[in-house]
Amino acid sequence: xxxxxxxxxxxxxxxxxxxxxxxxxxxxxxxxxxxxxxxxxxxxxxxxxxxxxxxxxxxxxxxxxxxxxxxxxxxxxxxxxxxxxxxxxxxxxxxxxxxxxxxxxxxxxxxxxxxxxxxxxxxxxxxxxxxxxxxxxxxxxxxxxxxxxxxxxxxxxxxxxxxxxxxxxxxxxxxxxxxxxxxxx
Numbered sequence: 001x002x003x004x005x006x007x008x009x010x011x012x013x014x015x016x017x018x019x020x021x022x023x024x025x026x027x028x029x030x031x032x033x034x035x036x037x038x039x040x041x042x043x044x045x046x047x048x049x050x051x052x053x054x055x056x057x058x059x060x061x062x063x064x065x066x067x068x069x070x071x072x073x074x075x076x077x078x079x080x081x082x083x084x085x086x087x088x089x090x091x092x093x094x095x096x097x098x099x100x101x102x103x104x105x106x107x108x109x110x111x112x113x114x115x116x117x118x119x120x121x122x123x124x125x126x127x128x129x130x131x132x133x134x135x136x137x138x139x140x141x142x143x144x145x146x147x148x149x150x151x152x153x154x155x156x157x158x159x160x161x162x163x164x165x166x167x168x169x170x171x172x173x174x175x176x177x178x179x180x181x182x183x184x185x
Contacts, residue, residue, distance in 0.1 A: 037143035044150050045092045047110075053085050058107060060091060068081065070095055070104045083109025083165040106151045108162055113153075116184030117170055132156070 048062035056072040057083070070093055072080060082105065083089075089111040095102050114133075116125045123135040126146055132155060136144035143155040153160045153172065160172035160179075167185040 024112075026092075045094055047090070047092055050085060050087055050089050050091055052087060058085060058091065058093070058104065060093060068095075068102060070102050070107070073098075073103045081107045081109070082162045083112030083143055084167070085109070087109070092148040092151070105164075107152070108148060108151070109165065110148070110180045112165055112167070113170075118180035119179065119181045120185040122181070135148075 046060065046062055046068065048060040048068075050058055051067070052059035056074070058070045060068050060070060062068060069084050086109075091107055092105045092110055094105040096105055097103070112126055114126050115157045116123070122137075122139060124139075124143055125133050125135070126175075127133065130145055130147060131141040132146050136142075143158070144154065146155050147155070149159075153162050158174060158176045162171075163173045163178065164171035170181040170183075171178045172181075
């Protein structure tokens, strides 16, 4: 009787060990699949209009008509929302899912990005239709177009990370350095 008991217990242990061998744990953090809400294939940015939000969230009405709530991860050490939050403003958001919630990796306020920007060697206007116009005739390689691609600002052929976007200042960074602009009149 004891041999049969130990034989059955050892079969159960062996069966459970074999069945667990091929199972892999599911990822806790996954990249947000924004293919249906993007302007171009391959762009993981979700575009839309902020309809509500608070200190730690944005409620976004996407260009596809979906309503998505994005949260700010409390463990983030940098401000992920660039350009402030105001209902009715257009946003470009890179998000991810963690424990069932959607979090912002980066969010750029496109409404705040529009307008005139000035530095020592550049004077340009970012327009809503995706064009950039330069006011300086002496400017070398003026930017003529802009778009957000995977959370980065592309001005013609130059790709930038948006470090800071405020009411009167814009700081862009790429491999050549950090470029600071002030809001023009």
